[in-house]
Amino acid sequence: MAELFHRKIERTAIGFVLAIIAAASVGGIIEIAPLFTIDETVEEAPDMRPYTPLELAGRNVYMREGCYACHSQMIRTLRDDVDRYGPYSLAVESRYDHPMLWGSKRTGPDLARIGGKYSDIWHVAHLTNPRDVVPQSNMPSYPWLARTSLRTDDLGLHLAAQQLIGVPYTDEMIANAARDALGQALPDSDYAAGVQERYGDEAQISAFDGVTTELTEMDALVAYLQVLGTLTDAAYENTVAPEEAPDAEDLAAGSATASGGR
Amino acid sequence: MMVSQLTRGERQGSILIAAAVALCGLALAIAGRNDLLGVHGAFVLVGSVALIAFLLSRLDSPEPDVSRRPSEYYDDPIKVGIALSMLWAIFGMFVGVWVAAELAWPSLNFDTAWLSFGRLRPAHTTGVIFGFGGNALIATSFHVVQRTSRARLAGQISPWFVLLGYNLFCFLAVTGYLMGLTQSKEYAEPEWYADLWLVVVWVTYFVLYLRTIARRKEPHIYVANWYFMAFIVVVAILHIVNNLAIPVSLGHAWSYPIWSGVQDAMVQWWYGHNAVAFFLTAGFLGMMYYYLPKRAERPIFSYRLSILSFWGITFFYMWAGSHHLHYTALPHWVQTLGMTFSIMLLVPSWASAGNAILTLNGAWHKVRNDATLRFMFVAAVFYGLSTFEGSFLAIRPVNSLSHYTDWTVGHVHAGALGWVALITFGSIYTLVPSLWKRERMYSAALVEVHFWLALIGTLIYVFAMWNSGIVQGLMWRTYTESGTLAYSFLDSLVAMYPYYIARTLGGFLFLLGAIVGCYNIWMTVRASPAAAETALKDLPDARWAEGTATTPAE
Ligand code: HEM
Ligand code: HEM
Numbered sequence: 001m002a003e004l005f006h007r008k009i010e011r012t013a014i015g016f017v018l019a020i021i022a023a024a025s026v027g028g029i030i031e032i033a034p035l036f037t038i039d040e041t042v043e044e045a046p047d048m049r050p051y052t053p054l055e056l057a058g059r060n061v062y063m064r065e066g067c068y069a070c071h072s073q074m075i076r077t078l079r080d081d082v083d084r085y086g087p088y089s090l091a092v093e094s095r096y097d098h099p100m101l102w103g104s105k106r107t108g109p110d111l112a113r114i115g116g117k118y119s120d121i122w123h124v125a126h127l128t129n130p131r132d133v134v135p136q137s138n139m140p141s142y143p144w145l146a147r148t149s150l151r152t153d154d155l156g157l158h159l160a161a162q163q164l165i166g167v168p169y170t171d172e173m174i175a176n177a178a179r180d181a182l183g184q185a186l187p188d189s190d191y192a193a194g195v196q197e198r199y200g201d202e203a204q205i206s207a208f209d210g211v212t213t214e215l216t217e218m219d220a221l222v223a224y225l226q227v228l229g230t231l232t233d234a235a236y237e238n239t240v241a242p243e244e245a246p247d248a249e250d251l252a253a254g255s256a257t258a259s260g261g262r
Numbered sequence: 263m264m265v266s267q268l269t270r271g272e273r274q275g276s277i278l279i280a281a282a283v284a285l286c287g288l289a290l291a292i293a294g295r296n297d298l299l300g301v302h303g304a305f306v307l308v309g310s311v312a313l314i315a316f317l318l319s320r321l322d323s324p325e326p327d328v329s330r331r332p333s334e335y336y337d338d339p340i341k342v343g344i345a346l347s348m349l350w351a352i353f354g355m356f357v358g359v360w361v362a363a364e365l366a367w368p369s370l371n372f373d374t375a376w377l378s379f380g381r382l383r384p385a386h387t388t389g390v391i392f393g394f395g396g397n398a399l400i401a402t403s404f405h406v407v408q409r410t411s412r413a414r415l416a417g418q419i420s421p422w423f424v425l426l427g428y429n430l431f432c433f434l435a436v437t438g439y440l441m442g443l444t445q446s447k448e449y450a451e452p453e454w455y456a457d458l459w460l461v462v463v464w465v466t467y468f469v470l471y472l473r474t475i476a477r478r479k480e481p482h483i484y485v486a487n488w489y490f491m492a493f494i495v496v497v498a499i500l501h502i503v504n505n506l507a508i509p510v511s512l513g514h515a516w517s518y519p520i521w522s523g524v525q526d527a528m529v530q531w532w533y534g535h536n537a538v539a540f541f542l543t544a545g546f547l548g549m550m551y552y553y554l555p556k557r558a559e560r561p562i563f564s565y566r567l568s569i570l571s572f573w574g575i576t577f578f579y580m581w582a583g584s585h586h587l588h589y590t591a592l593p594h595w596v597q598t599l600g601m602t603f604s605i606m607l608l609v610p611s612w613a614s615a616g617n618a619i620l621t622l623n624g625a626w627h628k629v630r631n632d633a634t635l636r637f638m639f640v641a642a643v644f645y646g647l648s649t650f651e652g653s654f655l656a657i658r659p660v661n662s663l664s665h666y667t668d669w670t671v672g673h674v675h676a677g678a679l680g681w682v683a684l685i686t687f688g689s690i691y692t693l694v695p696s697l698w699k700r701e702r703m704y705s706a707a708l709v710e711v712h713f714w715l716a717l718i719g720t721l722i723y724v725f726a727m728w729n730s731g732i733v734q735g736l737m738w739r740t741y742t743e744s745g746t747l748a749y750s751f752l753d754s755l756v757a758m759y760p761y762y763i764a765r766t767l768g769g770f771l772f773l774l775g776a777i778v779g780c781y782n783i784w785m786t787v788r789a790s791p792a793a794a795e796t797a798l799k800d801l802p803d804a805r806w807a808e809g810t811a812t813t814p815a816e
Contacts, residue, residue, distance in 0.1 A: 021499070031600070041524060065378065076589035078589055091592075093523075093591075097526070099526050102527055134752065137755070142378070161508045
């Protein structure tokens with residue numbers, strides 16, 4: 001019977017194509033649409049702020065160089081992930097990430113909470129040549145970042161595009177984008193105050209690459225790395241415990257000792 | 263060769279189309295003059311002007327006899343498609359070997375931006391998946407749809423437009439990454455203008471395919487075409503939804519996807535997993551369902567299994583993407599759905615693998631003696647293996663170990679080398695002699711050499727990554743007696759180096775095999791044509807075309 005029916009649709013190309021579309025649509029619709037409508041999908045985090053223009057520019061450098069190919073930014077709800085990298089990632093922490101950079105491979109460690117873990121100087125040395133600070137590392141060196149000045153004239157356009165797709169940038173932020181990028185890397189300048197005015201006192205003002213005469217891609221990338229995991233405290237307030245890695249050996253080891261936590 | 267089948271009017275039409283593309287290139291070059299977009303605009307402009315010059319130089323060369331068209335197949339685009347596919351194979355695999363080596367010896371990037379791992383890696387994945395795989399799919403789909411419908415392609419210019427337009431997309435993609443242009447979405451890295459261009463190309467492909475099927479002289483649409491249609495239609499849907507983005511301005515190459523955070527993650531892996539399903543699986547199953555029975559000269563084992571497998575794959579796969587997001591911030595219910603459907607997916611997957619292997623039952627002596635058929639047999643085995651592995655990795659507890667490790671990479675290449683590349687080589691070795699009207703490939707011994715290089719290379723690659731992945735995963739989760747983590751991240755990295763070196767070696771052997779294949783194909787094409795009598799049989803009006811070999815048994 002079913003076979004006879006199939007014999008029939010095999011006779012019409014359009015019918016066959018429509019059947020393919022129908023069969024293929026169901027899964028995606030059921031799994032994706034509710035993510036926009038169910039409120040619990042993304043947690044509340046009133047303290048969450050968007051990236052400053054300099055951090056956003058740094059994020060673009062991060063994407064351009066393909067850092068995401070080797071570094072995840074998603075700490076799983078597993079105990080060993082949490083012990084190694086910090087509280088597991090919440091959906092809200094990447095809510096303004098267009099696109100998300102959760103990653104799928106850890107050739108290097110997770111970076112979701114790298115912000116504040118090392119000094120700016122360490123990052124600059126590491127990015128310039130990783131083997132100077134970590135002799136066994138296989139990470140590529142990025143010496144050109146400190147030599148390349150950062151394009152800032154179009155940062156307003158970048159923020160405006162983000163505003164259009166729902167990131168809460170104000171018109172004032174857009175108008176001051178280039179100036180704020182400069183200010184964030186020039187601690188004692190007039191521009192610096194504006195950054196904290198617009199993005200909050202927690203926004204880090206620093207001469208990231210150690211040189212204040214020129215704004216470079218290194219400044220931007222380090223600013224981005226230093227903000228990762230610090231945009232909101234929600235993950236630290238979350239009290240749901242991580243899961244044990246579900247394998248027998250590990251479960252035994254886990255129950256023998258109190259949970260290792262941070 | 264490219265224009266000899268076109269009439270003067272069609273050549274003029276092609277020039278007009280190329281001129282329109284040149285104008286688009288000019289517009290991008292001007293709008294993006296302060297941005298890398300301008301460089302891409304200039305590439306498009308130069309490329310299409312070169313094409314126009316070429317067409318103009320051939321405008322008055324002899325015209326084809328149009329009246330004979332309905333009784334002849336249109337094979338020129340297929341020939342060029344195969345050549346492009348093999349060129350991309352060499353490029354993509356060479357870059358694969360290079361990035362593999364960079365992970366073992368990081369100084370191989372010579373402090374140069376475009377040589378660094380993060381930029382080359384997408385050049386590898388795009389080069390092999392879209393360059394090598396995509397061109398092979400376009401070429402074989404053009405061949406299969408004509409032979410199984412016993413009809414000529416429904417267009418003279420459009421097959422060229424699809425083929426060359428698609429390669430322009432691949433070119434923009436790869437050069438973009440090297441310059442630093444990427445959306446960073448895995449397997450969907452190209453920027454907005456390249457994405458829009460692909461939509462135009464793909465819609466043309468879809469229309470061409472359907473119109474050719476509409477010309478068929480057979481009442482039923484053959485199984486291989488079901489898969490090619492699913493490949494074309496679903497890839498279009500996936501591509502459009504996942505790539506929705508807002509460019510910074512019309513003068514900027516950079517853009518921001520409209521999706522963010524957890525929704526973006528789900529859309530991305532719905533896309534990513536189904537790129538595996540409908541690009542790397544459905545399309546290649548289309549190849550398998552035609553070339554394997556053809557080469558074995560036996561009908562497909564079971565029509566019923568074909569139906570079960572086809573609809574199972576089309577329906578189940580689309581639910582499975584969330585297995586890429588186990589234990590992440592994606593809501594638990596979606597993870598559970600993804601896991602469940604991934605396990606069910608094993609049934610239709612094995613139905614196809616089994617159907618292929620049982621088709622060979624009774625032809626084992628051929629598998630033993632004919633390396634071409636052996637390519638396809640081993641591909642079917644690897645298809646069964648990697649889908650089993652995939653369903654296994656999709657189980658949450660297993661994924662807690664494998665995710666983020668080289669085990670995923672091992673799984674990928676069991677599928678990509680063992681299944682995708684081997685079925686392609688088998689199909690190409692079947693197709694090349696018939697397309698160029700030769701008795702057989704130039705050297706059967708070289709096909710044999712290629713087969714063993716490919717198989718050994720795959721095994722070395724996959725075993726190295728299984729080992730490294732499992733070692734890595736276990737080291738990350740091992741605790742000491744006192745409840746602290748036993749190994750630093752660096753300890754696990756240091757343990758990887760031997761495996762990274764082994765993987766480079768395996769990949770090198772695989773690449774070597776592909777180079778041998780290229781040489782063999784080249785020599786076959788150059789050899790003198792076989793007796794015209796075999797050639798004459800391969801015509802739309804001849805019953806031979808669909809033969810008994812590729813029609814279902816029941
Ligand atoms: C000469 C053979 C090849 C070599 C040496 C090679 C090497 C590599 C390397 C080193 C990576 C990066 C892994 C990492 O980030 O840790 C990679 C990724 C990848 N390759 Fe290959 N490759 C080869 C052939 C292929 C082929 C033929 C295909 C597809 C048809 C393919 C598809 C992929 C994919 C999809 C990824 C991304 C995997 C992921 O994101 O998990 N490769 N390859
Ligand atoms: C029943 C069929 C299959 C299932 C259920 C499946 C499942 C999976 C799972 C669970 C992962 C790991 C996700 C993660 O932890 O990040 C994965 C990754 C992958 N699989 Fe499969 N797989 C199947 C077949 C295949 C085949 C036949 C191929 C290739 C030709 C393939 C290519 C890939 C690729 C490219 C990735 C890596 C994606 C990335 O991280 O970039 N899979 N698959």
